[in-house]
């Protein structure tokens with residue numbers, strides 16, 4: 555559905571945009587608030603400040619403030635008490651709006667979503683976040699183009715789990731779901747999402763390396779997605795996406811990828827990190843440029859789009875030049891085209907990961923945040939020039955801004 559409703563409320567005009575995926579209401583002239591169809595708060599925008607809520611009940615606040623080199627994007631998570639005040643204030647405003655006689659101008663379906671939003675107290679959202687955590691554990695990352703995907707965990711964790719900079723799945727033992735477990739997982743996911751499912755525009759086959767499972771099991775699990783009526787819209791609209799680490803797991807042929815494409819596989823995200831093999835060895839990521847070349851050629855020959863993720867700043871000053879040059883020369887060898895994306899992820903060392911002590915052992919000179927920002931601009935230019943004319947895009951992103 556798509557309904558745009560305007561009505562006079564006191565001395566201002568309320569505008570509600572009720573679309574097929576979500577509902578947005580302007581409570582004041584400067585304020586926009588969005589809810590999914592279940593009435594869960596998605597986020598709001600108010601005079602230059604953006605607040606987004608994740609299903610884990612993290613409220614992220616983002617704003618820009620002036621710096622010497624221009625406005626800088628800032629971000630912090632709200633404390634529980636701040637998030638509660640923020641949410642309850644919006645709830646009260648929407649509640650008053652619904653009670654006003656002028657609300658009669660709104661479509662009944664629109665009023666129903668607004669009523670659901672009022673029913674979602676902060677405590678109820680916190681309880682929903684506990685259900686989310688029981689269902690998924692933790693979803694630590696998705697590629698930026700998939701933040702609105704419905705995650706369906708064909709696997710738990712990462713097949714490899716030993717890259718020295720990465721702690722994303724350290725607390726999980728890798729496990730491939732059986733068809734029975736996967737069906738039950740999907741049933742619970744749909745139950746959890748409820749009407750909010752319409753906000754999810756594609757399917758992301760989690761966790762870190764779902765494409766690496768044996769070909770027969772992968773087909774079995776993907777076919778379960780097709781058997782599930784509630785998933786048909788996302789399958790048709792955004793298709794299936796997944797991470798793949800390229801170096802581990804079962805190799806697939808072009809024919810396998812072609813069949814997966816027929817079953818809806820749209821784009822595969824490859825955590826390449828660097829085209830510099832010495833740097834990959836240092837961070838204990840197995841594999842080679844040849845592996846990347848082979849996998850990307852196979853996927854593209856099957857008509858599946860790719861995301862290549864490079865980690866800018868990895869290896870600090872010591873690897874800087876080779877990291878950039880060899881990543882660019884690798885990108886040049888890949889048959890990239892429209893629909894493919896190169897993501898440049900700003901490296902931010904996790905103190906819990908083995909990377910920092912290992913870097914200290916060899917006296918590696920790390921880059922500061924400002925240096926990585928400058929480096930990011932250089933990568934954007936060099937990689938942009940390298941793939942110019944292919945139709946693929948180069949997009950810098952910050953892993954810290956992930957919210958699900």
Ligand code: SF4
Nearest residue numbers: 712715716717720799
């Ligand atoms: S970077 Fe990827 S392959 Fe390496 S441990 Fe992390 S999730 Fe696994």
